[in-house]
Amino acid sequence: MGKLIIVVGNTGVGKTTLTRQLCQQGGFAGGLEHQVERPFQQRFAEDLARYALPNQVDYLLLRAEQEQAIRRQPEIGIQDGGLETDFWLFTQRFYQKGYLDEAGYQLCARLYTFCRQQLPPPDLIIHLVAPLDVIAARYAQRNRSLEIAQLDDLAALEALLTAWLT
Known part of the structure; x- marks a missing residue:
């Protein structure tokens, strides 16, 4: 059974960048977020309350499927965020904001x-x-075509992450 490493942190802290670099340099299997390719992500951005639930269910299933695939491989796999981040940070934040x-x-x-x-x-x-402030600057500079979490979510996401990790 393959081993699983997850890289967690706030939005914009560098999870995807580190995960990609570790996969390229270390030959690890990767499990990335694929936010643009998710079937409900764009709809969620356009109608937060209507598509929050299918979007989160899709992400939780995607991350579980990625974990399952990684566990079946002999090499170590790395996910940027993974199941834990999608539940403990984003699902909870979307609930706090009333999207769920x-x-x-x-x-x-x-x-x-x-x-x-x-x-x-x-x-x-x-x-x-x-x-x-560093995360906010990175977040503002990254060039993603679709962002659900906003700059004003960073402090709340950090608090959720700390609560989950402690």
């Missing part, structure tokens, strides 16, 4: 719990940290 109602949040929580019961936890968690 209570029933939608509870469905995501059940799905996360079920997936985690079926899959072993990550073997290693790399936590990237940077001051919020």
Whole structure:
């Protein structure tokens, strides 16, 4: 069974950059976010309340499927964020902001719990940290065609990350 490393941290801290570099330099299998290719991401950006639930269910399933594929390989795999980040940061933040109602949040929580019961936890968690002003500057400079989390979410996401890790 393959080993799984996840790289966690706030939006814009460098998770995807580090994951790509480790995969290229170390020959690790990668599990990236693929935000543009997700079927509900654009619709979610256009109608936050309507598409929050299918978007989050899609992301949680994607990350569980990536983990499962990594675990089947002999080499070590690395995910940028992974199942944990998509649940503990983004699902919870979208619930806080009212994009997910209570029933939608509870469905995501059940799905996360079920997936985690079926899959072993990550073997290693790399936590990237940077001051919020540095993250905000990086976030503002990155050139993604689609962003759901906003600059004003960074402090709340950092608090959610800290709460999950402690």
